[in-house]
Amino acid sequence: MTTAAERAGPPDPALPVMVPPPPESAWRNWRDNTSPLTQGLFLFLLAGFSVLFLYPFVWLVSASLKSRSYVFTNTLVPQVLQFNNYVRIWHAAPFLRWFVNSVYIDGLAAATVTFASALTAFAFAYFRFPLRNLLFGCVLATMMLPTAVTMIPVYLIWQHIGLANTQYPLWMSNLFGSAFYIFLQRQFFLGIPREYFEAARMDGDNYLTMFWRIAVPLAKPALIVTALFEFKAKWTDLMTPLIYLHGDSQFTIPRGLYALLGQYAPSAGGQGDYELIMAALVLATVPMLLIFAFGQRYFIEGISLQGRKG
Amino acid sequence: MAVTTARSSAPAGPRSRVRRWARGFRERDTWWAYAFLTPWLFGFIVFTAGPMVASAVLSFTNYSVISATHGVGLANYRALAHDPYVLESLKNTLIMTAMYVPADMLLSLLLATLLARATRMGGFFRTIFYLPVMTPTVAIGSMYLLIFNGNYGLLDRALSLIGIHGPFWQTDPNWIKPGIVVMLLWQVGTNTVLYLAAIKNVPQHLYEAAAMDGASAWRRFRDVTLPMISPTLFFTFIILTIYGFQIFDQIYTAFYNPSNINTSSDSSLTYVIYLFQQAFQYFHLGYASALAWVLFGLIMIVTIVQVVVSRRFVYYEGGR
Numbered sequence: 072m073t074t075a076a077e078r079a080g081p082p083d084p085a086l087p088v089m090v091p092p093p094p095e096s097a098w099r100n101w102r103d104n105t106s107p108l109t110q111g112l113f114l115f116l117l118a119g120f121s122v123l124f125l126y127p128f129v130w131l132v133s134a135s136l137k138s139r140s141y142v143f144t145n146t147l148v149p150q151v152l153q154f155n156n157y158v159r160i161w162h163a164a165p166f167l168r169w170f171v172n173s174v175y176i177d178g179l180a181a182a183t184v185t186f187a188s189a190l191t192a193f194a195f196a197y198f199r200f201p202l203r204n205l206l207f208g209c210v211l212a213t214m215m216l217p218t219a220v221t222m223i224p225v226y227l228i229w230q231h232i233g234l235a236n237t238q239y240p241l242w243m244s245n246l247f248g249s250a251f252y253i254f255l256q257r258q259f260f261l262g263i264p265r266e267y268f269e270a271a272r273m274d275g276d277n278y279l280t281m282f283w284r285i286a287v288p289l290a291k292p293a294l295i296v297t298a299l300f301e302f303k304a305k306w307t308d309l310m311t312p313l314i315y316l317h318g319d320s321q322f323t324i325p326r327g328l329y330a331l332l333g334q335y336a337p338s339a340g341g342q343g344d345y346e347l348i349m350a351a352l353v354l355a356t357v358p359m360l361l362i363f364a365f366g367q368r369y370f371i372e373g374i375s376l377q378g379r380k381g
Numbered sequence: 382m383a384v385t386t387a388r389s390s391a392p393a394g395p396r397s398r399v400r401r402w403a404r405g406f407r408e409r410d411t412w413w414a415y416a417f418l419t420p421w422l423f424g425f426i427v428f429t430a431g432p433m434v435a436s437a438v439l440s441f442t443n444y445s446v447i448s449a450t451h452g453v454g455l456a457n458y459r460a461l462a463h464d465p466y467v468l469e470s471l472k473n474t475l476i477m478t479a480m481y482v483p484a485d486m487l488l489s490l491l492l493a494t495l496l497a498r499a500t501r502m503g504g505f506f507r508t509i510f511y512l513p514v515m516t517p518t519v520a521i522g523s524m525y526l527l528i529f530n531g532n533y534g535l536l537d538r539a540l541s542l543i544g545i546h547g548p549f550w551q552t553d554p555n556w557i558k559p560g561i562v563v564m565l566l567w568q569v570g571t572n573t574v575l576y577l578a579a580i581k582n583v584p585q586h587l588y589e590a591a592a593m594d595g596a597s598a599w600r601r602f603r604d605v606t607l608p609m610i611s612p613t614l615f616f617t618f619i620i621l622t623i624y625g626f627q628i629f630d631q632i633y634t635a636f637y638n639p640s641n642i643n644t645s646s647d648s649s650l651t652y653v654i655y656l657f658q659q660a661f662q663y664f665h666l667g668y669a670s671a672l673a674w675v676l677f678g679l680i681m682i683v684t685i686v687q688v689v690v691s692r693r694f695v696y697y698e699g700g701r
Contacts, residue, residue, distance in 0.1 A: 113499045120492060121509045127567065128512070130535055131524060143533035187420045194417035201405040206418070213429055217627055217680060219656055219673040223439065223666050224432035247424020278413045307517040309630040314661055325519040325630070332523060333639025345527060352520040359515040367508060374571055375578035377616075 135349035142345045156350040163347065165319055166354065169327040172238065176323060177305040180242035181298040187248035188256055188297060193286050196260035197268065213250035226314060240315045252297045255376060259293035260286060296373035299366045306359060324355045440671035446664045457671035467672070469647050470655040473558065477651065478625030480562045485621055486614065488569050493576035494602065507577065511570035522634025525564045554648040561632060561649065572617055579613035580606060608696040615695045619687055626680055629653050652676060
């Protein structure tokens with residue numbers, strides 16, 4: 072065991088390794104030194120900012136429950152609660168359809184990108200092979216590349232194989248992984264002690280079974296972070312659906328919301344039913360808030376991990 | 382692995398190094414590594430490297446789906462230098478980014494500092510600050526239409542409470558960009574969480590030493606916190622700028638939705654929106670490719686300038 076680890080040597084010093092955060096207790100001791108007065112001031116300021124950050128949500132829910140003539144009144148509690156708005160928007164637009172589309176596309180996108188990125192990240196973290204640094208440089212460079220540069224030829228590729236007007240382009244490129252997640256997961260794989268892998272090798276695992284049995288379970292937090300980030304990113308993405316989706320029944324949630332603005336805005340021939348649009352926005356936002364409620368730890372951890380590269 | 386280490390201890394001339402490197406391809410592990418990399422490599426070649434070359438080639442043609450394609454040399458680039466919309470959108474994008482990046486960094490830093498020092502409820506407030514990040518960008522763009530409405534909007538009503546006559550955020554060319562920046566700042570949460578993590582990583586003993594030397598809270602912040610988190614600040618400075626150049630969803634929803642697509646003021650036209658219109662509304666794909674490469678070049682130049690200028694201000698522990 073030890074010899075195997077010794078022979079493997081320390082991780083390459085040129086590459087950043089995940090540093091464990093300092094123990095929380097030490098930090099807490101320091102914070103406790105501040106006087107109650109200062110603490111009170113901080114809490115007051117934080118509460119003030121919280122109001123600014125939360126108010127739009129409260130306002131949105133309130134606006135979604137008003138009748139048309141009151142949408143613009145900004146009073147927080149509507150005189151009459153129009154829950155009917157939600158029923159109306161549900162029937163006025165193929166909302167269920169959009170919802171199903173989004174869940175299906177975003178789910179596939181999240182699952183495929185997580186798995187494909189894990190394969191790649193593991194290869195970069197575990198193996199030493201010729202051209203490794205160059206290829207990893209390509210991963211990093213991809214992160215800096217504006218999407219606008221590849222957007223047009225990628226569209227032409229999908230058009231060439233006859234899938235330009237389908238939902239496939241929205242998730243299929245995720246089958247090949249994504250640079251940012253590869254970077255994130257590689258950090259995680261580097262943090263796994265090499266002994267675990269060597270032990271698995273001695274148990275007769277080949278690299279594939281080792282990846283599946285050891286690396287994937289140990290990197291579960293990073294994989295969950297990837298899946299959640301990607302699901303959220305796809306749930307809010309507007310540009311790609313604008314390019315590829317044509318027709319109500321194909322739309323994802325953001326593309327559908329965008330279409331609704333045209334359907335209801337007065338200058339586009341609508342009736343100015345902004346209360347319906349607000350109800351639609353609530354319906355589109357709530358799933359994300361639910362996901363955050365259950366996966367908050369992973370979102371916070373995932374972001375903190377980015378900063379640790381230094 | 383063992384074999385590799387043993388070999389590297391052998392005396393290495395330039396030629397034997399090349400040979401050893403080439404021999405690496407014959408090792409079993411190398412084949413395994415490349416087997417793991419195959420999906421990504423395929424995707425990289427087909428969806429990134431290939432399209433980059435294709436887009437560069439397209440930028441020298443008049444490709445537009447409908448008419449016959451032929452090379453036009455530098456005509457696209459020459460045309461865009463004289464296109465008033467390019468100049469306008471470029472100016473808008475630069476101004477918005479120049480306002481957005483520092484504002485986002487300062488606000489994040491303020492919030493993160495407050496969060497780090499709050500003994501109780503720090504996690505609770507952190508959640509609140511992060512919630513807007515979870516809101517779909519289209520929803521934010523749509524809410525902007527109502528909240529920033531010059532006649533009835535929530536913001537102007539709130540301003541009138543303290544005696545300020547709010548501007549017409551959506552039609553007054555002077556106020557469109559600040560309004561957009563305020564809208565973008567609602568999603569400051571990502572950066573705040575990032576800074577908070579960085580601040581919490583600053584070694585405790587540095588603060589204790591500073592406090593023992595009688596450093597005030599401000600001095601501790603300026604001379605301990607700031608240098609120690611400067612790598613994170615630097616990282617976000619670059620990332621935010623690249624993001625700022627490419628903001629699309631919120632602005633496109635608020636100003637280029639089907640209801641105001643013809644009436645929108647040019648003050649909200651960003652470079653990427655113009656590029657998108659050229660590519661997918663007018664199908665001037667050759668011209669749009671040239672626009673994309675100009676954007677890429679611009680981002681590269683700005684990033685390099687940022688790296689060179691910021692290097693002096695970034696402190697890496699252990700001299701890394």
